[in-house]
Amino acid sequence: MTNNDIFKRIRFIEGFNNAKLKAIFEEVDYDANLVDVEAWQKDEEATDFKVLSDVELALFLNGLINFKRGKKPGKQPAIETELENNDVLKKIKIAYQLTSDDILKLFQLKGKQLSKNELSAFLRNPNQDQYRRLQDQYLRNFLSALQMHLKK
Numbered sequence: 126m127t128n129n130d131i132f133k134r135i136r137f138i139e140g141f142n143n144a145k146l147k148a149i150f151e152e153v154d155y156d157a158n159l160v161d162v163e164a165w166q167k168d169e170e171a172t173d174f175k176v177l178s179d180v181e182l183a184l185f186l187n188g189l190i191n192f193k194r195g196k197k198p199g200k201q202p203a204i205e206t207e208l209e210n211n212d213v214l215k216k217i218k219i220a221y222q223l224t225s226d227d228i229l230k231l232f233q234l235k236g237k238q239l240s241k242n243e244l245s246a247f248l249r250n251p252n253q254d255q256y257r258r259l260q261d262q263y264l265r266n267f268l269s270a271l272q273m274h275l276k277k
Contacts, residue, residue, distance in 0.1 A: 126261045128177040131213055131268070132185060133166055138272045152188035153201060157181075179208040186216040193220045210259035211247055214267065218248075221271070231270035237263075 136146060143162045150157035164175035177185075183205045191197075205212060218228065225244055232239045246257035 126210070126264055128179065128182040128208070129165055129169075131264070132177050132182060134268045134272070135185075135189065135217075136166065138268070138275055146185075149188040149192050150184060152191035152196060153184050153204075155184045155188070157184075180204055180206055182213075183208055183216075186213065186220070190216060190220045194222065209251070210261065210264045211251070211256075213264060214247060214259055217267075217271070228267070231267060231274060232263075234270040234273055235266040237266050239263075 135141075139145075141149070143159055146162045147157050147159060150162075161175060164173050165177045165181075167174040187202060187204065191201075214228075217223070223231075225241060225248070228244060229239055229241065243257070246255050247259045247263070249256040
């Protein structure tokens with residue numbers, strides 16, 4: 126999945142308009158302009174399409190965490206310069222205050238069986254031996270299930 130796909134899916138799940146998306150970025154003191162916010166949502170074939178970088182997606186996801194859970198006082202977490210699907214899963218887990226059991230239930234909504242050990246491998250530090258890279262299809266199914274769950 127591209128960063129733009131993830132951004133668009135979260136926007137759709139939440140029903141955010143462009144002004145709200147801009148406000149999410151402002152939660153982490155990033156001034157995203159509305160032209161960029163619109164360009165990130167365009168089809169790749171559009172002339173005014175713009176690729177959402179890993180840094181911009183990390184800023185958005187950290188802003189979403191602050192928006193959903195409240196901004197913690199003090200220093201904000203460092204912004205990742207490179208994002209993997211595993212990082213996206215972790216940030217969404219934090220933003221929506223999901224437990225591992227919640228995530229397993231979301232996968233079941235999509236007919237995907239995932240063991241606690243498999244999920245744990247996705248949530249581990251990449252330097253650990255048990256770490257497993259989260260494939261696009263898993264992230265796609267997770268976001269789709271989250272949408273189904275939140276739109277009930």
